[in-house]
Amino acid sequence: MAGVVLFAERVDWHTRSLLAALKARGCKPKVVSLKACGFAVGETAHGLLLPGFADDLPDACFVRSLPAGTLEQVTHRLGVLHALRELGVGVMNDARAIERCVDKSATTFLLARAGLPTPRTLVLEDAATARLLVSQAPGDSVLKPLFGAQGRGLQRIPPRGEVPAPEAVGGVYYLQDFVAAPPRAAPAGTHEDYRVFVVGGRAEAAMVRRGTSWITNIHQGATGVAVAAEGPLADLAVRAAAAVGAAYAGVDLICDAEGALKVLEVNSMPAWRGLFDATGRNMAEPLADHLVAHPVAA
Structure with a gap:
């Protein structure tokens, strides 16, 4: 080439x-x-x-x-x-x-359509309806920017909590049920979720991201710890990447209160420095292998 x-x-x-x-x-x-x-x-x-x-x-x-x-x-x-x-x-x-990945609503729709477990999600433009939905939610809601990355702009809203004005969210409310962790899943005072790096339909590496905030992105101060990229964690990540048509992806997953995995997001242009620090594996290697092996549009 x-x-x-x-x-x-x-x-x-x-x-x-x-x-x-x-x-x-x-x-x-x-x-x-x-x-x-x-x-x-x-x-x-x-x-x-x-x-x-x-x-x-x-x-x-x-x-x-x-x-x-x-x-x-x-x-x-x-x-x-x-x-x-x-x-x-x-x-x-x-x-x-x-x-599909930049627009979180499209990602969530495609994940659900593929039969993948993902938190209940509501996306709409009307502020009054958004307030009503928050007040009726079974627990806290997470308000996310429709376009956003690295944990920036996330807000956790309790039931009957206030939602921002439309201009503060670009006129679109993306609301997702907050996923409570299973008892004793993480050390006291910490929160955690998972990042799995998928290349060409294979889970290449994975880490648990652990931090003192419920926003567990590495860029928000969380620490990555290597975990095996296998079993249900790998299977869900691979299926999530396939659902959005991504040749490579960083897939975020979390365990709910019952210990079941749910897919949160799929990132189509993920960084991997934090994953490298946690696992010692540089994703540039499998990425280059895949690019060389698949130079023609699918």
């Missing part, structure tokens, strides 16, 4: 790891920003503007990050990824999977 594109905005630890892994497999990877790409219909042979490629197409593409921007900018960048797939280029992950 000659030209492999890594779509990224900066050459951080993750990007450097992927570059090294791809070079070790005989690839010539190039870091490209999606901001620099576009359409050039009638100008290039394939109709796209891809820095460094002219009339050629990359052998395969890996999306490390999708830069934030206006609705028009994000739509345009996703359009480039859609076009690459239509041209037969393998994109990991492609625009369809990214769209």
Whole structure:
């Protein structure tokens, strides 16, 4: 494989790891920003503007990050990824999977449709109805940004608690039942959930994320501890990634009060530094293996 594109905005630890892994497999990877790409219909042979490629197409593409921007900018960048797939280029992950995972309501719908256990979730725009639903919830509710990551913007609302004004949540209320942990599941005063990293239909590594806050993201101060990526934990994670069509994913799961696993979220552009620190496994290796083995769009 000659030209492999890594779509990224900066050459951080993750990007450097992927570059090294791809070079070790005989690839010539190039870091490209999606901001620099576009359409050039009638100008290039394939109709796209891809820095460094002219009339050629990359052998395969890996999306490390999708830069934030206006609705028009994000739509345009996703359009480039859609076009690459239509041209037969393998994109990991492609625009369809990214769209399904960025929109938490779409993720939750697809998880439930695939028969996967996930907390009761209600997504709506009317503030009065949102307040009513919170007041009638069996316990606390978790209000999440429809578009968000790394635990930012999460709010835990008790029954009959106040919900924010519509403008504070982008006009959409994503409400999910708070999942209480089983008794004595974690050390006193701590909360925990699981992150499983899936590549190509296989659970490659897993950790339990443990912290003093109910928000257990590593970026929010939680600590990762390695656990075996096998059994029901691995099975649910693999099925969750498949439900959203993700070639690779970071899948978040939690145990409920009865000890049963539930899928919380599927991340289509997950970081893995915390997982590496916990397990000693660098996910750049299986990611590079999969990208090289599947250069053509599925």
